[in-house]
Amino acid sequence: MSASIKKYSVAIIGGGFSGLCLASMLGAKLKSNLLVLEGNKRVGKKILATGNGQGNITNKVISADYYHGDKDFASKAISRYTNTHLLDYFDKLGLLTDSIGQKIYPASFTAGSILDVLRFEIDKQGVDVKTEHYVTNVKKKDCFKIECNNGEAFFADKVVFAFGGKSGAGFLTDGKSYSLAENFGHTVTSLSPSLVQLKTEKEKIRGLKGVKQEANVSLYTDERFVASFAGDILFTDFGVSGNSIFSLSAYLKGLKNPNIKIEFLPTYLKEDLAQKLYQKCDSGFTYEQLLVSVIPTRLSLAVLKDCLLNPQDLAKKQKVEQITRSIKSFSLKVEGPCGFESSQVTAGGINTKEICSQTMQSKLVDGLYIIGEALNVDGDCGGYNLQWAFTTAQIAKDSILNG
Ligand SMILES: Cc1cc2nc3c(=O)[nH]c(=O)nc-3n(C[C@H](O)[C@H](O)[C@H](O)COP(=O)(O)OP(=O)(O)OC[C@H]3O[C@@H](n4cnc5c(N)ncnc54)[C@H](O)[C@@H]3O)c2cc1C
Known part of the structure; x- marks a missing residue:
């Protein structure tokens, strides 16, 4: 790495809900030393589609019973940061919320409100967000080198994979990004579409x-x-x-x-x-x-x-x-x-036996974190998947700032 090339403290791969939550949490401390790389033209495209455009952000009743895959891992995480933490956090960001039955939404019943408060926070903190930067490879020597499909490369001390699963059409979440983790020796459990016809x-x-x-x-x-x-x-x-x-x-x-x-x-x-x-x-x-x-x-x-x-x-x-x-x-x-492209979430993902549930850090690679839907945990319909993305982001944030 030449002396003139900037090295970031943390690079987040994926500007979806988990990546943006984490960026907003780290931004106050790391500011422009934090990089978010998103392959799409805009961050948070999938957030806008959630809850039929209304954004079912969490649920009044949260427990491991509503999660599948590695339930034990889910239980440890979800009991640490649950719906009250999510609601407190978004309340501080200025999001008003309301509910229909057990499901909690922005009071505007517009998923765009969730994205707006996250983007506002991240912009305010001066986080470096680069869209149309699809990451094709990540390597580690002294630090991480992140290569993008447009030929650009970035360096960072810590990397967070927040690239989602294999579900939905038109969100760049087609499952190809699991290979970034596989290149570091991580394994992916069997995948199947969930929350689907x-x-x-x-x-x-x-x-x-x-x-x-x-x-x-x-x-x-x-x-x-x-x-x-x-x-x-x-x-x-x-x-x-x-x-x-x-x-x-x-x-x-x-x-x-x-x-x-x-x-x-x-x-x-x-x-x-x-x-x-x-x-x-x-x-x-x-x-x-x-x-x-x-x-x-x-x-x-x-x-x-x-x-x-x-x-x-x-x-x-x-x-x-x-x-x-x-x-x-x-x-x-x-x-x-029906297929992955019709599904809302992916059952299966990066093997959580290879991830520390206390930190979301890889047990195989120091400084590598994996959060959100990319992991082998998926939730029921009703706000459980955005909650999972938030919970894992919050746990990673604690470890990144204290580690
Ligand atoms: C139609 C639909 C409706 C849904 N409704 C709800 C709901 O109401 N409530 C709920 O709780 N959950 C809902 N979900 C599920 C929820 O949206 C996801 O579980 C959640 O967004 C996962 O967050 P994530 O950050 O882990 O992944 P994602 O939100 O999928 O974000 C991953 C991001 O990484 C980017 N990316 C991927 N690979 C790369 C790469 N190599 N380089 C750069 N960028 C990359 C993608 O473009 C994407 O922006 C819904 C899903 C869909 C498809």
Whole structure:
């Protein structure tokens, strides 16, 4: 390194939520000795897409139960810096927050507000942020040398990998950056898309594309119950989508013969629904007419097909039990998740056995830190992934400033 080339104290690779949180935390001390390298034209592009553009930043209920992958690692980290720390931190940055149910958002219900307060803080501190600098290689001799795709190189005493996972389209998070860690001997656990639509068997859902219903949806592996979520379910031509499905998808990894059972009309007890249908049978309805004003017509046709009943036949009381069972427990075989590009988060990542949970520092390379979604921890739907990115940034910040 020539004497004229500046060496930074810390370089953060990736200007997503974890990288920007860390930059805003370190900036007051390190100022222009802190470098953020982001491959995109702008930092924080993915933040703007979170929570359907509303930015579900954390949740009122946080525990390791809501995390997957290395749960023990997640538990140690999340019990140290949790939702109250995140809310205090963003309160100090000037972000007002509000909630819908357990989910916490900016009070503006605009994800851009999260990015704005982070960018404002980082700008104020004079942190050196370089966009359109995609890092292609990082080496270490006396210090770290970071090479970018535009031919530029930078030097730093400490490096933080905050390059995210393999999820989402158009965010530069395509999984290629794991190789930066692999070059230092780190390993990557098996990866799969999470918080994503599911592909299911097609015949039973034929004709249902576009039907959206409130439902309780439960996931099973063979006949063993795994998890259940309430929310909307949307039928597509390849399977199912919607809030309940996104939530369930976090529990899919590694399951044998996964299948879901959909409980339509969740506010009606099965017995009450059966009673209503028994009464309607007295009026000489066909099966199709029996279900009119109970569930959408296209769904009723799928239910009747499931029960092997002709919609035009006269409804018989002895079939009511079967119809009710199908409405309250409509089962579908799950073929698997949709692809990484449709998913919100990556299950799997850099092996956390190689990372110190007290510091987020690599156990293999002194001065190298790894934070956020890049690690082998992923959260449920509901603000758990931004919380994880914040938590790991906060732990790394403590170590970087004290180390
Ligand atoms: C559509 C969508 C909606 C979501 N909604 C929510 C939500 O409401 N709540 C929630 O908690 N979570 C949500 N998530 C998940 C959450 O956004 C991520 O888990 C979180 O942003 C991870 O933060 P990160 O900093 O680790 O990674 P990212 O935010 O993915 O940031 C990584 C950054 O690194 C950059 N980068 C990658 N490689 C390089 C390289 N080699 N050189 C330079 N730069 C590089 C990328 O361009 C990117 O800016 C959502 C995700 C998506 C896709």
